Amino acid sequence: xxxxxxxxxxxxxxxxxxxxxxxxxxxxxxxxxxxxxxxxxxxxxxxxxxxxxxxxxxxxxxxxxxxxxxxxxxxxxxxxxxxxxxxxxxxxxxxxxxxxxxxxxxxxxxxxxxxxxxxxxxxxxxxxxxxxxxxxxxxxxxxxxxxxxxxxxxxxxxxxxxxxxxxxxxxxxxxxxxxxxxxxxxxxxxxxxxxxxxxxxxxxxxxxxxxxxxxxxxxxxxxxxxxxxxxxxxxxxxxxxxxxxxxxxxxxxxxxxxxxxxxxxxxxxxxxxxxxxxx
Numbered sequence: 001x002x003x004x005x006x007x008x009x010x011x012x013x014x015x016x017x018x019x020x021x022x023x024x025x026x027x028x029x030x031x032x033x034x035x036x037x038x039x040x041x042x043x044x045x046x047x048x049x050x051x052x053x054x055x056x057x058x059x060x061x062x063x064x065x066x067x068x069x070x071x072x073x074x075x076x077x078x079x080x081x082x083x084x085x086x087x088x089x090x091x092x093x094x095x096x097x098x099x100x101x102x103x104x105x106x107x108x109x110x111x112x113x114x115x116x117x118x119x120x121x122x123x124x125x126x127x128x129x130x131x132x133x134x135x136x137x138x139x140x141x142x143x144x145x146x147x148x149x150x151x152x153x154x155x156x157x158x159x160x161x162x163x164x165x166x167x168x169x170x171x172x173x174x175x176x177x178x179x180x181x182x183x184x185x186x187x188x189x190x191x192x193x194x195x196x197x198x199x200x201x202x203x204x205x206x207x208x209x210x211x212x213x214x215x216x217x218x219x220x221x222x223x224x225x226x227x228x229x230x231x232x233x234x235x236x237x238x239x240x241x242x243x244x245x246x247x248x249x250x251x252x253x254x255x256x257x258x259x260x261x262x263x264x265x266x267x268x269x270x271x272x273x274x275x276x277x278x279x
Contacts, residue, residue, distance in 0.1 A: 022144035031075040034186040078190040080217040127279035
């Protein structure tokens with residue numbers, strides 16, 4: 001149920017990902033459990049659970065480890081931001097590959113000692129000659145900015161639809177407590193979100209989730225919120241009651257999935273356009 005993507009990332013790959021600062025920040029941010037996220041401003045204390053006061057961590061900036069851990073990368077990839085991270089990872093990797101090829105093409109030692117590459121993987125020397133490190137630096141800076149922009153768009157997507165869900169619960173006369181609202185708004189990583197269904201005895205809609213979409217993520221969060229609210233009010237709260245309570249938001253989830261697809265397609269086109277000039 002909590003399976004992660006099957007591929008393994010070697011040390012060199014993890015070092016590269018750590019050096020791609022904008023991407024590394026995303027991985028750290030989206031692989032850190034809500035309870036371990038640092039408090040970056042005093043306003044956040046207003047909604048902080050007093051029972052967890054001893055767990056507060058203050059910070060002024062996101063801390064990136066020396067080398068990203070495999071478990072953190074896999075946790076981020078399994079969550080809803082996984083598609084964004086994979087897409088940007090491919091773009092960063094292409095820039096890094098060209099950076100390496102330019103370097104090797106200028107070193108006499110490697111010109112005659114490199115292993116023979118398949119034709120499909122070779123980059124023509126004439127195309128490499130038209131590239132420079134400064135061009136790649138500029139492209140990577142633009143990619144950094146695009147990565148941060150797209151991450152912010154998904155953050156806003158989650159916030160917008162979470163607010164719609166809160167309004168729905170209110171209109172459905174299923175009032176939420178401050179704690180339930182906070183838990184609904186908190187960003188959960190997949191490896192902590194999915195096991196909660198076992199803890200509360202609720203069946204997951206799917207057998208496994210190798211990667212959550214944003215709609216999947218918010219639907220699961222809504223199910224747990226519904227279970228909590230019904231249980232707290234001493235109402236029946238098994239799978240059937242939860243599904244019945246959320247049936248009124250069926251069109252909302254359909255619209256959510258449609259908006260998610262449109263935004264994802266739009267972002268992919270922007271990333272492809274940015275690196276389209278590269279061989």
